[in-house]
Amino acid sequence: MTIDALTGVLLIPALTAGLLAVLPGYRLTSRLNMLAAFLTFLTAVSLFFFEPVSGRYLLVDDLNKVFIVLTTFVAFTTSGFSASYIGHEIETGRLKPNHVRFYHAMYQVLMFAMNLALIANNIGLMWVAIELATLTTVLMVGIYRTHEALEAAWKYFILGSVGIALALFGTILIYMAARPVIGEGPDAMVWTILITKAANFDPDLLNVAFVFLLLGYGTKVGLAPLHAWLPDAHAEGPTPISAVLSGLLLNVALYALLRFKMLLALNPVAIAPGPLMVTMGLMSAVFAAFMLYSRRDIKRMFAYSSIEHMGIIVFAFGMGGPLANFAGLLHMTMHSLTKSAIFFAVGHIAQIKGTQKIADLGGLTISHPVLGWGLVAGVVAIAGLPPMGIFMSEFLVVSSTFARAPWLVLILVIAILVALGGLFAKLNTIAFGEPRGSNAPAQASYVPMFAHLAIVFAAGIYMPPALVTGFQNVSRLLG
Amino acid sequence: MQGIGFDIAHMLAGSLVLMSFIQLYQQRLSALLNVFALHALVLALSVAWQAYVQNAPHLYITALIALVFKAIVIPLALRRIVIRLGIHREIENVFGVGLAMLLGIGLVALSMVVMLRVTSGADPLAREDLAFALSVVLLGLLMMVTRRNAVSQVVGFMSLENGLVLAATGAKGMPLVVEISVAFSVLIAFIVIGIFLFRIRERFDTVDMRAMDRFREEQR
Numbered sequence: 001m002t003i004d005a006l007t008g009v010l011l012i013p014a015l016t017a018g019l020l021a022v023l024p025g026y027r028l029t030s031r032l033n034m035l036a037a038f039l040t041f042l043t044a045v046s047l048f049f050f051e052p053v054s055g056r057y058l059l060v061d062d063l064n065k066v067f068i069v070l071t072t073f074v075a076f077t078t079s080g081f082s083a084s085y086i087g088h089e090i091e092t093g094r095l096k097p098n099h100v101r102f103y104h105a106m107y108q109v110l111m112f113a114m115n116l117a118l119i120a121n122n123i124g125l126m127w128v129a130i131e132l133a134t135l136t137t138v139l140m141v142g143i144y145r146t147h148e149a150l151e152a153a154w155k156y157f158i159l160g161s162v163g164i165a166l167a168l169f170g171t172i173l174i175y176m177a178a179r180p181v182i183g184e185g186p187d188a189m190v191w192t193i194l195i196t197k198a199a200n201f202d203p204d205l206l207n208v209a210f211v212f213l214l215l216g217y218g219t220k221v222g223l224a225p226l227h228a229w230l231p232d233a234h235a236e237g238p239t240p241i242s243a244v245l246s247g248l249l250l251n252v253a254l255y256a257l258l259r260f261k262m263l264l265a266l267n268p269v270a271i272a273p274g275p276l277m278v279t280m281g282l283m284s285a286v287f288a289a290f291m292l293y294s295r296r297d298i299k300r301m302f303a304y305s306s307i308e309h310m311g312i313i314v315f316a317f318g319m320g321g322p323l324a325n326f327a328g329l330l331h332m333t334m335h336s337l338t339k340s341a342i343f344f345a346v347g348h349i350a351q352i353k354g355t356q357k358i359a360d361l362g363g364l365t366i367s368h369p370v371l372g373w374g375l376v377a378g379v380v381a382i383a384g385l386p387p388m389g390i391f392m393s394e395f396l397v398v399s400s401t402f403a404r405a406p407w408l409v410l411i412l413v414i415a416i417l418v419a420l421g422g423l424f425a426k427l428n429t430i431a432f433g434e435p436r437g438s439n440a441p442a443q444a445s446y447v448p449m450f451a452h453l454a455i456v457f458a459a460g461i462y463m464p465p466a467l468v469t470g471f472q473n474v475s476r477l478l479g
Numbered sequence: 480m481q482g483i484g485f486d487i488a489h490m491l492a493g494s495l496v497l498m499s500f501i502q503l504y505q506q507r508l509s510a511l512l513n514v515f516a517l518h519a520l521v522l523a524l525s526v527a528w529q530a531y532v533q534n535a536p537h538l539y540i541t542a543l544i545a546l547v548f549k550a551i552v553i554p555l556a557l558r559r560i561v562i563r564l565g566i567h568r569e570i571e572n573v574f575g576v577g578l579a580m581l582l583g584i585g586l587v588a589l590s591m592v593v594m595l596r597v598t599s600g601a602d603p604l605a606r607e608d609l610a611f612a613l614s615v616v617l618l619g620l621l622m623m624v625t626r627r628n629a630v631s632q633v634v635g636f637m638s639l640e641n642g643l644v645l646a647a648t649g650a651k652g653m654p655l656v657v658e659i660s661v662a663f664s665v666l667i668a669f670i671v672i673g674i675f676l677f678r679i680r681e682r683f684d685t686v687d688m689r690a691m692d693r694f695r696e697e698q699r
Contacts, residue, residue: 124654158632162620165639169616172646175653176598176605184652204597 004052006060008043009068009115012036017108026090026100030083033104037076040111044072056190059121062473067255068118070333074247074340075111077448081344082107082240084445088351089238099143103238110136110244114252121191126256127164127171130220133249134160141237152232159229163219167256170212174260177205194263203269210273213260214280220253222307223314224284234303235356239347242299246306247340251332254310258317258478265320265479277318282408284311285415292422297356298346301426302339305382308419309335312397315412317478319401325475327396334389334456335382341452342378345371348444353437358426363435368442372431374449379427381456383420389459484532485604491525492611495645496587499618499638503583504576508561508630512554515634519549522641529648532604538648545644549637561630573625586617608649615642 003011016036023029047065054060086103089095095103110133117129138160142153171189178188181200187193198206219226234242261273288308295301313335316328348371349364350356364372381388394416402409498518505511523546530538572579590613598606619639623632647653 154629158623158636161636162623162639165616165636165643168643169613169646172643172650172653173609176609176650179650179652180600186654188652189654202597202600204599208593208597 005043005046005050006052006054006058006119009040009072009119010112012040012043013108013112013115017105017112020108021101021105024097024101026086026097026104029101029104030079030086033107034076034079034083036108037072037079037111040115041069041072041076044068044115054121054192056186057121057125058119059192060119061477062470063258063477064118064255066329066333066470066474067251068115070336071114071118071248071251072111074336074452075114075244077451078240078243078247078340078344079107081243081347081445081448082238084443085238085240085347085351088443092351094144095238103140103143106136106140107240110140110249114248117252118255122186122189123171123174123191123194123259124189126191126259127168130167130217130253130256131164133252134164134220137233137237137241137245137249140241141233143238144236146236148232149236152229152236156229156233159219159226163216163226165216166212166219167216170209170216170260173205173209173212174263177201177209191259195266198263198266199268201267201270203267203271206264206267206270210260210264210271211276214257214273214276217253217257217260218280221250221257221314222284222310223280224287224307224311227284227288227307230307231300231303234306235297235300239299239343239350242303243340243343243347246303246343247336250306250310251336254313254317254332257314261317262477262479274318274320277314278405278408279318281311281313281315281318282411282415284308285315285412286311286418289415289419289422292419293425295426296358298350298358298361298426298430299343299356301358301423302342302346302382305419305423306335306339308415309339309382312394312412312416315408316397316401319404320479321400321404322472322475323400324397325478326471327393327400329471329474330459331390331393331397334393334459337452338378338381338388338390338456341449341456342375342382344445344449344452345375345378348442349375352440352442355437358429360437361430362437363431363433365431367435367439370446371442371444374446374453376427376431377453378449379423381453383423384416385420387457387460389456392460392463484528488525488528488532488604489607491521491528492608492645492649494521495525495641496611496614496618499615499622499642500580500583502622502634502638503579503618503625506576508628509558511631511634512558512561515638516550516554518638518641519545519554522644523550525645526648529608533651535652541644541648545641549641553637557630557633573627579621579625583618583621586621587614590614590617602651605649605651609646612642612646612649615639615645618642 013036016032020029020032047060047068051060086095086100090100113129113133113136117126117133120126120129138153138157141156142149175188178194178201181197182188182193215226222230234245264270264273285308288304288311291304292301295304313328313332316324316331349361352368353361364375381390384390384394398409398413495518498514498521502511502514502518505514523542526538526545527542530536530542591610594610594613595606598609616639619635619642622635622638626632626635
């Protein structure tokens with residue numbers, strides 16, 4: 001195997017993980033973590049300029065290039081946030097030095113697993129990578145060893161494993177469907193071979209396989225009613241992990257789902273995967289929007305907001321067609337950036353105030369203006385108000401599907417508005433009014449948060465033509 | 480030869496479903512662990528038989544992993560945990576045995592209807608295997624839902640994984656990558672579970688999930 005950009009995005013995190021597992025001292029290791037994430041990001045960007053040849057195990061195409069650049073970018077900025085977050089956790093004694101070593105190593109293992117899932121050319125390998133990503137996040141969610149953290153990790157582990165198990169059954173069924181056409185052996189699991197022969201697969205087997213894959217990977221995407229692990233895992237783990245979960249891991253599971261949707265779409269007799277995805281997407285969006293109102297924990301609230309947005313994205317991809325796919329892709333990118341920016345702000349806020357309860361937070365724009373207004377900007381963006389990028393993408397989702405399914409889109413719009421109301425009602429208590437709780441000065445790294453918000457803001461006003469063409473190519477690929 | 484090969488594979492896969500049913504109505508944890516060991520043993524036999532009929536020697540490795548790891552090591556380790564925690568006589572079902580059995584029968588019927596219908600084109604051995612495998616998977620899920628105790632949820636999850644191995648070996652010529660990864664994932668899963676069980680013990684003094692649920696309600 002030659003070393004190129006494709007193996008680079010795997011080797012860098014893998015080697016760094018080994019290194020981080022033995023190096024002491026959080027200052028050094030958190031910098032090393034950042035450096036490795038940055039190098040991985042650069043390697044991922046280089047995929048656009050020097051495209052390596054896809055092999056039997058790894059592949060690169062327009063679809064996964066977008067995902068991998070987004071993943072490595074958010075992973076890099078999150079590692080910056082994580083450095084200051086972990087510094088504070090060490091000072092307050094919530095994390096011990098050996099926990100931090102474990103945490104940093106796991107962070108890189110997670111990066112490795114996510115990158116592998118995105119570039120795997122073998123559906124079995126992709127499954128293994130997603131399973132690895134699940135296990136590492138389970139360990140990280142439970143890292144505080146409190147009642148809540150352990151309970152969240154356990155719930156995530158059980159539900160995640162069931163989802164992963166169902167996905168494996170679906171993967172086996174895909175192999176069964178491919179075997180008569182492609183022949184026995186490893187070829188019948190190679191993505192690039194599957195996609196050329198999909199039209200001749202047994203349609204009934206493909207249908208059943210997709211149902212299992214949708215339920216399995218859908219659990220990892222956080223689609224209702226399989227979402228139960230998601231709010232707990234977000235609320236109880238370290239905040240950088242909440243940012244990675246919401247911003248990246250949900251996308252990786254979605255990517256797997258999209259791959260199989262492409263496979264089914266090529267078979268003329270198999271069921272259309274779209275309506276199933278539309279139903280689950282809408283259900284998640286509506287359900288999560290209403291759940292926002294009764295939340296008392298700030299991280300839990302934004303976790304529900306993630307469910308809502310994943311619902312919108314799955315809805316857009318389920319509707320299909322170049323425009324809706326474009327909208328879905330844009331929305332996914334914007335959501336990743338915005339939601340991780342919000343978690344960066346929330347992480348620092350929770351550290352300063354020493355609590356995540358919304359009732360105990362208040363008047364942040366007065367006591368901590370930079371963080372407070374950063375959070376306000378993030379919530380404005382996530383709620384889908386102009387001029388931010390999410391407004392653009394939500395507008396595109398609605399306008400590109402309205403002609404085809406006006407009633408469904410109406411439900412979606414109601415969900416978006418309900419969510420907007422819920423978010424602002426809570427934001428009002430958190431950001432404005434009388435300051436409550438600790439007034440300790442913030443030791444925060446603002447750069448990652450504002451970098452994300454700036455990109456989201458810029459995307460709402462102007463999209464570079466190169467980006468638009470890139471997204472359009474992917475949308476066509478998705479069909 | 481083809482006839483008897485098919486019959487034996489059929490019988491072993493059927494016994495696996497039967498074992499899943501027996502797990503459903505176990506009232507004590509220690510008995511449940513015994514049945515799980517038997518479950519894994521039947522799986523090992525079934526995989527070994529598949530290796531023989533398909534003339535696929537690498538499947539013997541999978542069979543060996545199932546035998547050593549799932550039928551011996553894990554049940555023994557879990558038994559130690561259970562005895563140390565002093566919960567080997569306990570078991571809490573969410574609903575009664577009768578209802579659980581009825582649901583189980585419904586799930587098996589469902590998987591037969593679904594799998595036999597959609598795999599009409601495949602060869603009969605793979606068909607039957609897949610239908611039985613789905614039954615085992617669904618029964619494992621049912622067990623995870625109907626038990627409150629963390630240990631029995633783990634057993635439910637592992638019998639679900641056994642169903643997956645049955646499906647993977649039934650699919651002729653499936654690459655080895657997958658089988659090893661399945662076994663490997665169970666290993667990791669078990670380590671994770673082990674860690675959690677001990678941590679839970681430290682914090683809660685019980686592995687009853689209801690204690691956790693109660694705790695959570697206070698938190699909300």
